[in-house]
Amino acid sequence: MTTATTLTPETGVRPGRAARKRRPARAVSALTRSSGLALGVSLVWFSLLVLIPLAAVVVQASTGGWDGFVKVLQNPQTSAALKLTVVQALGVTLLNVVMGTTIAWVLVRDRFRGAAILDVIIDIPFALPTIVAGLVLLSLYGPKSPIDVNVASTRAAVFLALAFVTLPFVVRTVQPVLEELDTDVEEAASSLGATRLYTFRRVILPSLVPAIVAGAGMAFARGIAEYGSLVLLSGNLPFKTEVASVRIISSIEGGNTASAAVVATILLVIALVVIVALDLLQRRVTKRW
Amino acid sequence: MVKTPFILRWFLRLLVVAYLVLLVAWPVSLVVRNTFADGFDALAHTFSDPYVVHALKLTAIVAVVSVVINTVFGVTMSLLLVRNTFRGRRILSVLLDIPMSVSPVVVGLALVLVYSPTQGWFGPTLANWGLQVVFSTPGIVMATVFVALPLVIREVVPTLQEVGDEQEWAARSLGANSFQTFTRITLPSIRWAVIYGVVLSLARSLGEYGAVKVVSGNIVGKTQTATLIVEERYQNFDQPTAYATAFLLASAAVACLVVVALLRPKHTAS
Known part of the structure; x- marks a missing residue:
């Protein structure tokens, strides 16, 4: 994600070339x-x-001071919306950690016929407009479902929409790391008598963890912020399927900008924390390499 | 490579295929089926609706303008971040990532608070100068630019770091001015990254919904974009139009994906 921040220092090049690369430092910087x-x-x-x-x-x-801030959060409908948002985003993040890693594994290590199509399918949620994503899910899991599964206006619909829009994050961060991974180490481990599970747990997983965490962070941030895909699907029922973004919209439409701004600030702080955490994580990982 | 046992391999394969089919492939294919349930009638009906045509035009204009702004800004910013050092560079590069993680609804609210003609910080002044931002096209453009802001930068920065600046310095030492260096040396070397960023921005700009909904005021036939039409028509039981417009948006998105997929190997090979 934070590619803009992975500025590799100029000194990272091979030492033999460093002398030739020397130039007036002031002019570069x-x-x-x-x-x-x-x-x-x-x-x-x-x-x-x-x-x-x-x-x-x-x-x-x-503007309302600390008291005004707390008062908005004590509104039962607002606190229910925030709680639902965080819980659903956490649940979807967990699902993505498991499924995203599995998908990346299958795509990298088990290149069967048709895997290329799966590779394209993964990107669809990235590119599809969110309102269309909601409509898409509604056509299979809504009132006119051809398989008679109707989750519209339930909490399952919120989970489903978030799972759809966050699908690519973990897959796309883990996949390149898995591709680069040296299989020699795995072979060494298994030739020394390690079981497959042990090899996975002690050899493969540790090198994947930073990528999984980064992907999970992005998925969580996206889950917290999601709005468009939920509009048609979740029904936006207060206390049941109303998430924070929807709450903000209804506050704006009701003319209550102050309360909208309070909820927005909370979402903003969560997003900032995730961005800074990912930036620090990426810095630590690049330093170790 | 250590072989995964046969049963486990098939189990994982089936699990992944079933997950992706149920979550993405099947639902997406249903939208295509619903659009063409009556042949091309729904599409023809959609294109004869002046409001829909207006919305599609508005979406196209907004997307193109936003992509141009973000490309100029993104390339300039990437060059500044990679080729210069200045105080606050690191903070700036973190700040540039914010727009991707902020909820679109928060983006909309933020723009309304500053640019609303009645209560915003700058809005009334701008309105006096005859420029209405919120509930008008400039606001829609700003919201769209905001949400797609980091996409070009994210593609161009790593490429700029990779190609280094030796050739640029060679050109400069041979007497090229900075404009010549940029157009003859820098731009050709980051060309694919820029194109890739442009395609991603275009996909994002065509599909923006939440931020535009707050900022545009959703005035039918005036500031209603294609994504807003999908919502309005679906809720007003004009589902054929909703599906057809969604199909058009989805086709544009998939076209962008295909372009990116075709560019990717070329881009990494060069």
């Missing part, structure tokens, strides 16, 4: 006048588009 101007313009745009509006959410949430 310092901003010239034109790049300084470009940075300035980019930062103004980024601030107007992202930073100032997000700050406005936090400011709006804090």
Whole structure:
């Protein structure tokens, strides 16, 4: 995810080339006048588009002070929505840890005919508009289901929608790591008498864990934030299937921006924590390599 | 490679296939079936509906404008992040990732709080200058740009790091100015990463729903985009139109996926 932050230091190249690569260090690093101007313009745009509006959410949430903040959260409907969101996102993350790793394993180690099609199917939830994702799931698991499974407007529908939109994250982070993994070590382990389970647990799994955690973090963040796929599918019933994003929308539509901003701030903080955690994780992993 | 036992291999294979078919393949194929349940009638009916045509046009315009903005911003930002050091560079690169993880609804709310013509921080001033952002096309563009912001950067930054700057320095030392260096050396070497980022941004921009819903005001025939039509028509029991519009959006998404799949091996090989 945070590819923008994996800046490999210039010194990471082979030592033999380092001498030839030497050049006036100041010219590489310092901003010239034109790049300084470009940075300035980019930062103004980024601030107007992202930073100032997000700050406005936090400011709006804090206008009522700490008491106002707590009061919004004590609203039973709001707290039910937040609890449902977190619980469902955690559940879906767990499902993705297990299924995502399994799918990545099958795609890398068991290249059977038709595996290429599965590879494309994995990306569909990424590309499909979320409202279409909801409609898609509704056509198999809704009131007109050809297999008579109707989960529309139940909590199972929330889980199903989140499972759909978060499918690619763990698969796509684990897959490349599994491809790079040296099979020699596994063979050494098994030739030394390790059972398959033991080899998996002690040899393969440890090298996959950072990737699994990164994918799980992204899946969790997405699950917390999801809105579009739930609109048609979950019915948005208060206390039952209403998630945090839907709660924000109904607060906005009801003219209660302050309460919308409080819930939005909580979602924002969760997203920030996940981003920073993933950034730190990636830094630790790249350092170890 | 250590062979996985036969039974376990088949069990995992079946589990994965069943999971993906039940979760993705079967439901997606049903939308195609529902669209063509009466042959091409639903599609023809959809294209004769002026509101739908307007929404599709608006979606296309917004997506193209957003992709252009994000490409220019993304390439500039990537060059600055990789080729320069300045204070706060690391914080900036973390901040640039925020838009991907923020709920679309929060994005919409944030933009309304700042740019709403009645109560926003800057909205009334901009409205005095004759520029209405929220409940109008500029707002839809801003929401779309916001949610797709990091996609180009994420593709271009690793490629820029990989190609290094030796050739750029060679060009500069031979007398090329910075514009020539960029168009002749840098741009060709990151070309595939940029194209890849553009396709991903396009897919994301065509399909944005939550943020646009809050910002646009969902005014039928004016600020209603294709994704908003899908919701409105489905809930108003005009399901053929909902399915047909969803089918068009899904086809565009799948087309983007196919382009990416075709580009990927070329891109990594070069």
